[in-house]
Amino acid sequence: MKPQRAVVLVLAGLAVLFLAWRLIAPxxxxxxxxxxxxxxxxLYMAAPVAGTVATLGVRRGQRVAPGAPLFVIEPDRRLAESERAAAELGAALAQAEDARKGQRPVELGILEAEQASAEAQAREAKAVLGRTAELARKGIYAKARLDDARSTYQSAAARVAAAQRRVAAATLGARADQIRAADARVAQARAELAETGTLVANMAPVAPTAARVEDVFFQKGEWAAANQPVVALIxxxxxxxxxxxxxxxxxxxxxxxxxxxxxxxxxxxxxxxxxxxxxxxxxxxxxxxxxxxxxxxxxxxxxxxxxxxxxxxxxxxxxxxxxxxx
Missing domain, CATH: 2.40.30.170 (Efflux pump adaptor protein, beta barrel domain)
Incomplete structure (x- = not known):
């Protein structure tokens, strides 16, 4: 075969292969x-207060379910504060109840006895004033003695009014201001207890949703600053x-x-x-x-x-x- 013909055949073959490749290769x-x-x-999980990492419940790469505990920051001190707030609330409730009941029976009895004594003295002074006025009208007593009797009666009547006010102050209606103040202390104690409870809960964060633990920045026993991420979730x-x-x-x-x-x-x-x-x-x-x-x-x-x-x-x-x- 002549070389020229061989070259032509090779080129033709290559052209056919190229066309086939363009058609079939795609x-x-x-x-x-x-x-x-x-x-x-x-999602970076942290506590709002500084403290020692008391408990670490997860590890890096672990999957967690919603509500799974992650870590706990030094619970003892905050639990003590929660107990103190609960005790203050109990004291405020007792004080409010005492304000609604009025003074204790012994104290109220003393006030009522004082009122009865003042009323008896006032009745006696009134009787003396009546006799003195009659005798002064007849000219037996001088006007000065009548003035003294009238002054004595007025003083006795004033003591009766004061005793009546003290007894009334021991009743519910007259102690509205004290009751309002006691209720305000109860509301304040409730707010402090709720705030302390929130802090205690925030010291033990849980997973808000299903997630994977990307990283753990602190180990058990290490000190973590406030708002410093302890666990990272995805x-x-x-x-x-x-x-x-x-x-x-x-x-x-x-x-x-x-x-x-x-x-x-x-x-x-x-x-x-x-x-x-x-x-x-x-x-x-x-x-x-x-x-x-x-x-x-x-x-x-x-x-x-x-x-x-x-x-x-x-x-x-x-x-x-x-x-x-x-």
Missing amino acids: QFRPAPTLSGYIEGET PDDKLYVRFFVPEAEVAAYRVGRRIRFSCDGCEKDLGAAISYVSPRPEFTPPVIYSREARDRLVFMIEARPDHGGRLLPGLPVDVTPLETDR
Whole structure:
């Protein structure tokens, strides 16, 4: 065979192979995907007061259920304050009850005896005044003696009125101010007890929802400052899929639309609902789990997965692109 003919046959064969590759190869290519990863919002759990970590109920990486105890900060001192507040409330309640009952029977009996003695003296002074007035009218007693008798009676009547006021002060109706003051002390004691109870509860935080323990910053026996995070959680409902969409395709992605995604070692056919679409474009991040070339200008999208508790933050995912609305 002539060399020229061989070259032509080789070139023709290569052309046929190239055309076959262009026609058949796309069928074996993997379906196009968008690259992304699992991201989570961290919840930092702390106590409002400083103290020693008395109990630590979780470890890093552990899953916790809603209401699970996390840690306890030095409970003894706050429990003592709670008991003191409860005792003060009991004393205030007793004082309010005493104010409503009036003075004790012994004290009330003494006041009533004083009133009876004053009334007897007033009756005697009134009788003397009557006799003195009659004799003065007849000219037997001088007017000065009548004035003395009248003054004695007025003093006795004043003592009766004072004794009556003291007895009345021992009754419920006349002690309204004392009752109001006692009720105010009860309300104050209740508020202090509630505040102390809240502080005691805040010293032993619990998991607000199902979550994974991301980190533990203090160990049992260590001193933690007030409002210093002791445990970091990533709640299941705070996990989301973050991925990037080329500028030409972002119109198909709206809040509320659902996407499908997959990841290595995960269950099949995972779904999520789009919760955020970035209003500003950005360049492709330098660290992105990509299997093929992407457009440089992309929009960040976030979607809440249906089962966030089964995913780990940082896990690479592949998102099936949505079709652009026509």
